[in-house]
Amino acid sequence: MSGAAGREPVFPTRQSLGLMKSKLKGAEVGHSLLKRKSEALTKRFREITRRIDEAKQKMGRVMQIAAFSLAEVSYAVGGDIGYQVQESAKQARFRVRAKQENVSGVFLPHFESYTEEGINDFGLTGLGKGGQQVQRCRETYARAVETLVELASLQTAFVILDEVIKVVNRRVNAIEHVIIPRTENTIKYINSELDELDREEFYRLKKVSGKKQRDVAAADAELLARREQEAAEAIAQGDTKAKPEEEAPDAPDVLGEQEDTDVIF
């Protein structure tokens, strides 16, 4: 009908006009809110992307140092300590705690690493030789894992934010390009229909009042005629024969030429 967005299937009544108007208002408020949310998320998203870049570069460096410190260990110990370390490690020294962070309604998981200083399961490894290197290597790797944890929390946030930003942007666009024009169209349609009804009503009222005027004029004329007649009768005393003849026009002449009164339901 009117516009590409179409309109909603409603009866053009004043009540639905009110509904539509509040709907439009709601859509506009929602649109501005969502727009702001999307902007906040995008800002955050950019920041995370930057930090991921930094963390990845840092990881490259740290992992290299860590791998090298392992080479130092194998030089100092002169053998493979991998199995021994694996078997003697019972409790995690390096732990990760997950927290949630609320960024404009989106819950981002945030991993936090901490070390249990008391736990040192393979502290005796390399007691005879190379123990210091083993401990140093462990510290280097702990730093490397710290970087990895940081990167992991950033990456998770990245993926979640990406998804949420997509959804929010879709909603913003839907409100902006579909819901608002459609509601506006509906309001326009209801308004035009109501105007149409108003004009009909006005015309009808005019007709009614015209008929009423005519009726009043006819009644006046009759009254006037009767008064003249009464005046004539008063002059010619006692003549009552003419009365039945005069009453006949009083009865409503349904088939007559005069208009019917409107029937209002």
Added chain:
Amino acid sequence: MEGLLFNVNGGYIEGIVRGYRNSLLTGQHYNNLTQCETIDDVKLQLAPAYGDFLASLPPNPSTSSLAGKMTDKLVAEFRYVLAQATGSTAKFLEYLTYGYMIDNIALLITGTLHERDTRELLERCHPLGWFETLPVLCVATNIEELYNSVLIETPLAGFFKGSLSHQDLDELNIEIIRNTLYKNYLESFYEFVNTDSDFKGTPTQEVMSEFLQFEADRRAINITLNSFGTELSKQERRKLYPEFGKLYPEGSLMLSRADDLEAVTLAVSISADYKAFFDAVGLTQGGGGLGGSDGKSLEDMFYHKEMEMSKVIFTRQFTPAVVYAWMRLKEQEIRNVTWISECIAQNQKERIGNFISVF
């Protein structure tokens, strides 16, 4: 006097080992190795010295497989020497393998304690520490069985006797067990070279005593330094110190009471050599960085000293101690090559010179 009859039994072995010594990489070789760009180049440079052993490696092998192949060569050569030896010399060479056996047994005990399939572990054992009854260790499923029926049969039974019970195997940290065994081994070896009728009063006794004393002191110092900040108590620590060496008994006693680097430095100041090491790596300055100024750690200093001693042993004649020296030199060489190839593989050339070249 010892020179008169030594060559009857030991001449061939000594000759062979001196030949092996000549094939060790020299400073020139190491120079070439440090110029390499890839592991393949390293392999190529090693080809004259290692020949066939590296041939089966795939292109661009990992450093560990390279080291594995080099160890294979050492093992093959040592086995040949061992097969030629008789009498006291054979016993001496067997003593050399006990150190590796201790490592292997510690590995298997770890596996048994954690109820792993110990058969897989056999592959990880050091081939020099292999002995006939080693696979039998895998039969034992619990530690008591292992102790009562299997360990007794091994050559190491004497090292367990009197110092470790089967409860100890269960309760003590494997590192403590390993170091207790090692201490017993060193003491037994020391006693052997000093009392065996064939070695008494020969250069063997002289040089090996010196070497073993150094080894004992090194272990004592290392154990002390590495035990700071761990749950190892002072009494337990004391039990791990070998009861001979230049530091024994006063130095050992001081070490056993040491709480920090200062005390260790004080304890080792009895011996001028060790004091020089501590000074060189800067441990005396209130526990500054263990790395030292020129990237040398205490560990490096000890290795350096060990290599010097090994080199000097070759000036002696008529003694199987050259086999010991040769093995130490060879092991250092493997470590050096591993270090160099690791540096090349990880592109960290700035510390590539951090190896110990002896010749």
